[in-house]
Amino acid sequence: MSDFEAILKAYERSGGDPNFLRSPKVASLVISGNRVLGANQVPGVRIEPEEIEHGVRVKVIVEPGTRLDVPAHLCFGVIPAEGVQEILPEFEIGAGSRAEFIAHCTFPNAVNVRHLMEARIHVGENATMKYGETHYHGEAGGVEVVPKAQVTVDKGGHYSSEFALTTGRVGKLDFDYVVDVAAHGVAELVAKAYGYGNDAISVKETIRLNGEYARGLAKSRIAVRDEATSEVMGATEGNAPFARGHVDCIEVVRDRAVANAIPIVKVRDDRAYVTHEAAIGTVNKKELETLMSRGLDEETAVDVIIRGMLAG
């Protein structure tokens, strides 16, 4: 099997549709380890990858005014059991453009794999960028993933991202996104993870609402069981008049797992309004007993409830 076919197979296992990566009509990028196996551009979208020692640096440029009808598909993975992968993307989403990116990061055989991403994202004036990232780390728990992003949203721009690591083991996750939002801009960050065994989850989401009427939501849904740990810090700053922000964190904890939630709200303008809610608890007893009254055993019922929460 070629490297390309191997990574496509892993991509499919993580929930992606490999046909998108083969289609010349779809913007796409396929990276295995530090090798670029495929990069497809479409009108209005330039993808410029450069291989580096342990990974790939890549510029993704969406020309101003471009409307991307089909989402761009990105695949990052490490097939061997051991390895290091650094992904250094720079996204430039031109003014007035609209683009969606669907990324799958897959490490199906990982025993000792480190994956680092340091992204710089610029969403231009009145542009919209939607970014979804789904991970699959296999069942050994031998992955350390460090996704970091610095995002700047210009006036009237809209940035939303959803990070999901809900199938297979997490390993060690250290997620850290920071978004600066200008006037009338919007930022929505969603992080979801389900840890078990001795998985360790750390999620930091920071939204700085720096312009008038900027809006932001930092949302996280985390579940841990066995001896897994999670720490979630959701921070929103209201730094300008009429900025509106909200931090929404729910963590479910079972067995000997430990969960922490640290919602932070800061307001530097008395016309801004920022709220937060954080809840940590076990699975709701009534929900559990309802599913058990349909014949599910307790463990399956807990799983259904947690996966529902993570899907919601």
Place this chain on the structure above:
Amino acid sequence: MEFLLKTEDLHLERNGQKILRGVNMGIAPGQVYGLLGRNGSGKSTLAYTLMGCTEYTPDRGRIIFAGQDITTLSITERARLGLTLAWQNPAHFEGLKVKDYLTLGMKDPSLERLEQALSAVALSPSAYLERTVNDALSSGERKRIELAAVYAMRPRLAILDEPDSGIDVLSLDDIARLIRRMAAEGTTVLLITHRDEMVPVADVAALMCEGEILRVGEPQTVREHYARRCRPCEVATLVEAPGGVYERL
């Protein structure tokens, strides 16, 4: 008589209060058994006890289902024997679609059965199958979906805890039709209600008061007794009835 479900001298005390005080009841296979009683009479507690909910383990007495003593069995074990409960105030589930919720208890899931179940509670399958069982549903919609889930499961015995509460009067007919349909398809039904107008749907009715079953008989007779003589529990007084049984006035 052979009973599908039988309780023997069931007692339960919670938070220092005696809620069930020696419940004896028997439900025959295929029967719709209407259990009528005022709020606070112990009906829902009996439902949770029969289902085996946590903190509802009886202090005394036995529950026999299909000839087997299930008093110490878990909720799951009871459900797998064919017993289930439509909850009075059903739980909401973030992220769980109606179609998946209905499928959970079905032995042979099929789209046809899902559609049939929703139609049976007067909900449009095309409008509801993809919806989520979360708090965006109204309480009436959620109650109907709960009944649809129980109907889809085809249990041997369905305990319907106040299926008529939070449902408008015009919809009571829908609920009554569903109950008769369940019975016709082989499900025995324990209908728990405080609305006497629901009683005619039952084959046999019983009156529950302060944790006891006081009267069992023809639905119309029990209904009349309940409507004329039964008062809210907090003002109930004991009198000796003809035949020596204590009744609440």
